[in-house]
Amino acid sequence: QDEQLKTVQEENELQRQKLQEEIVEYKEQSKQHSLTIVALEDRLQEAKQRQKTLEEENAALVAKMEEPRCCARRACAGCVKCLFRMNHALISLRLLREELAAAQSVLLSKEAVITRLTKELAETRARMSDVRGELSEEQKVELERSLSRVKCQERDLNLLREKLSQMSSLVEKKDRALQAAAEELRYTPPVFQQGCVKARFKLSSCRARCSLGTSRVGRFFQEPALDLADLGAKCRGLRHEETIRRQKEGLAELRERIKMLETRRSSALIKKGSEPLVVLTKDLPEKIVQQTGLEKEPAPTSGTELETGKVPGHVPNGGSRGAVGSGMADAMDLGEKMYLDVIGALGRLLKVEELSGMQSLKHLPREEREKAGLQRRKDLELLYNKIRNLQSRLERKEEMLKDYEASVEQLRLNQVSLQRCQEEVSKLEDEAYREAEEKALLKEALERTQLQLSQERRLLRAAKVAKV
Template structure:
């Protein structure tokens, strides 16, 4: 198509130059014809004046007037023969040029018809592709909006859980008693947020495979479609960055949760050891001293035990909430990425240490699989962006070709108008020449009649 357009542009340029040259020749011919007409009109005026003079002198002819009229008639005949020869040459040139113009016009109209049919077919195909691509992009944009809302919600909940965990660890480390009245409210809020998250995850659907969209992205695209695709690619990049950040944050939270769980399991053993030491030290003292010591130590021991139990309970609830949020997030990401082989999705709160290590290894494998999926998605997006750039360049080239074709068509229309005007001017010139011929014939007959009368 580009070669045909170049050939068409070259031919149109040649025809344009040829038409301009012919127009210049026609203008020069028109000037010459106008000069000839003016000269003939002057000669007609002179002939009329001479005819009047001859009619006035007809009653008394003289030898001088007869000789003058004969000389004038000879000169006039010579001029008339020269004018007729030039007119015949001009008519032959006009016929030749009109024939060439008609042939070039027919050839250009045929080429224009062929190019317009091809262009119509190409535009129809491009419009169909653009509509399909727009539909796919709308579905992809909906999935991306759902995924972005989910990721933002999980990010906020993870930050809130991390802040609450930090706060409770600080209070369990050495601050005064916890207020157990606030615990049910926090548990209810955590359960409510967890239920909302699970409901949100149930309505998630797998994302559209971008390979199918890349296969459909062939041919030419419209400007608005390309702009929407660029916006979709930018949104996908932002979502991928957010997913990578959430991956790092979840890894750090899982690493921080393992030692806390170990501390939580060690707390009952320490309490048992401390109670055994107190029981062994009690029989060594006397009855009164033993009672006083027991009565003196019992309130402090109870307060310490209640504080430790409340702190451990609160830490376990926070860890359970964080683990559930982590599992929900990983499950949602796996469903969005069409990953059904995720194994480490069971909670590790009530598992022994060995099984926890196995579950941690499985979760790391799941992280690696998710990272691999996201990297593949990113590479697909980069390839799609390159294809879109190529399509944009092709569309720009097609637009330039359309502009050049439109200019060529406008120039062809101008040339047709000029040829039509030239034909009208030629017709007028022919009519004027016919009138001058008729007038010259009449003058010739009058001169012959005058000459015959004089003879």
């Protein structure tokens, strides 16, 4: 118990010492806090004094700032507007940046697509080169032959197109020449009406022959379009040459007839002063021939004009007058007969049954002759319109032929491309079949190697077990 008391006392003393030490520490802390409080009070007083001085200065400044306050408000409003504009500019800049980023992303995607396509193109080119290398010599020879045939066909097609353009230009020249001749005949004086009518008849006969020669080309368009390339070649080559030949023959025949008429009527025309009619009938086919590009010799008109210059000093007797009158009548009858034959032939060829001025004017009175002349003019206009319609139809059919040829060419190109695609598809199918076979063989070889490996492992295990 004494020991316990001693220990308790010692503990109490230790606690007292600790408490005394803590009390001393608290006292020191209280002293320090009191000192800090005094220092803080001093600082508070100094701050109050400073606050008073600052309030006084602020009041003075407020008094000074009352005057420019309006200007400051205006400046603030301007600053607000500037800030609004700056915000709008920043928003637009942000939107533009977003659009730029989107455009860059689209551009990157397109570049990726382009790179992918270029890779595919390079692969296809490599495959094509491999395929060409795998071709045998016979296939290469056949390929070269087919390429040469295609080139020859293209050259033939270009030649046919050139011929067609030349023929179209010739037809246009002939049309212009015929129109010019028709205008000249319209504006001729009434003294030369009869000769002009005959010249117009012969001109219409020549035009009818030309249109008949070209209309035969148009008949090919009514047939079913089974082989358009051959049809175009025939129409451009053989038929146009045939029409040119027939036109030349018709013009030569017409010129021979005119020369025969001139030789028969020379004496009568020299007497009665009708030489301008002969000159007109002789010059008209010359104009047509020169404008169509056919090589003809000009009709000799200077000699007849010189003879007409000598006519006024010559007075024929009664016998010569009778001979001249009979020759003139024969020439007129022959000309009228030729006119009726030509108009009838044109009507039959053009299938026109409305020709009313086909009667002879020899035994008709003056009034009926004028009526018959008007009817003949109407018939000529009808035939002219018919020929123009046929010519326009021919031009339309030529345009249709051009369209057909273009479509045929496009079809041929499409067929060639289709054949190439089919060949490529067949080659790709062969390659896929070969790759599948190779994969199957590789799988079989892999399975065999796996079996061999498993067998070797088993043998090794058995050997290890036997050694153990």
